[in-house]
Amino acid sequence: DAMVIQNPRYQVTQFGKPVTLSCSQTLNHNVMYWYQQKSSQAPKLLFHYYDKDFNNEADTPDNFQSRRPNTSFCFLDIRSPGLGDAAMYLCATSREVVAGGLETQYFGPGTRLLVL
Amino acid sequence: KQEVTQIPAALSVPEGENLVLNCSFTDSAIYNLQWFRQDPGKGLTSLLLIQSSQREQTSGRLNASLDKSSGRSTLYIAASQPGDSATYLCAVLYNFNKFYFGSGTKLNVKP
Numbered sequence: 722d723a724m725v726i727q728n729p730r731y732q733v734t735q736f737g738k739p740v741t742l743s744c745s746q747t748l749n750h751n752v753m754y755w756y757q758q759k760s761s762q763a764p765k766l767l768f769h770y771y772d773k774d775f776n777n778e779a780d781t782p783d784n785f786q787s788r789r790p791n792t793s794f795c796f797l798d799i800r801s802p803g804l805g806d807a808a809m810y811l812c813a814t815s816r817e818v819v820a821g822g823l824e825t826q827y828f829g830p831g832t833r834l835l836v837l
Numbered sequence: 838k839q840e841v842t843q844i845p846a847a848l849s850v851p852e853g854e855n856l857v858l859n860c861s862f863t864d865s866a867i868y869n870l871q872w873f874r875q876d877p878g879k880g881l882t883s884l885l886l887i888q889s890s891q892r893e894q895t896s897g898r899l900n901a902s903l904d905k906s907s908g909r910s911t912l913y914i915a916a917s918q919p920g921d922s923a924t925y926l927c928a929v930l931y932n933f934n935k936f937y938f939g940s941g942t943k944l945n946v947k948p
Contacts, residue, residue, distance in 0.1 A: 762940055817934070
């Protein structure tokens with residue numbers, strides 16, 4: 722089945738130790754997103770790729786970086802995780818069907834990050 | 838600034854009731870609006886997508902409506918079941934491929 726896959730599902734890291742979260746998709750969608758979601762809050766968009774074009778949200782800390790080596794894969798790198806970065810990280814994909822219009826977003830199951 | 842608000846934040850109903858969840862948005866220049874379901878500790882599952890030119894969409898016991906002029910959408914759930922218990926989020930797509938999420942309504946359907 723076509724889907725969005727996130728690995729790992731749970732990640733424990735130490736304060737300040739770099740961590741990488743991965744997302745892959747078999748949907749061949751051109752748009753990929755990374756969201757951060759804390760308990761009982763709305764998902765917060767960190768950045769997204771439109772094809773190879775990287776779009777960073779203005780309030781995304783420099784501590785967060787992303788890579789998209791090809792259409793299928795996208796990585797979230799947290800260079801120096803702090804206690805406040807503990808959250809669920811959600812990857813999503815979508816496909817542009819007409820200019821400015823997108824299909825449904827498809828979400829992965831998320832990676833829950835714990836920072837000790 | 839685009840803002841999406843969901844009221845109420847939490848809702849508890851007995852099984853079998855029909856219920857309405859609300860979503861409001863400040864900027865009516867939307868491309869589409871999407872309703873999601875999120876179970877605890879899980880990702881988001883898409884329920885319904887309404888394009889800006891549409892007024893409503895239906896899937897089984899779910900019906901979503903959209904009124905762009907008033908900046909509102911509702912999700913109607915008929916004959917609620919305990920398995921419907923989850924958090925329901927709405928997300929609005931504006932230009933530049935960005936979705937804006939509400940903070941959700943946590944629904945508890947009591948047996």
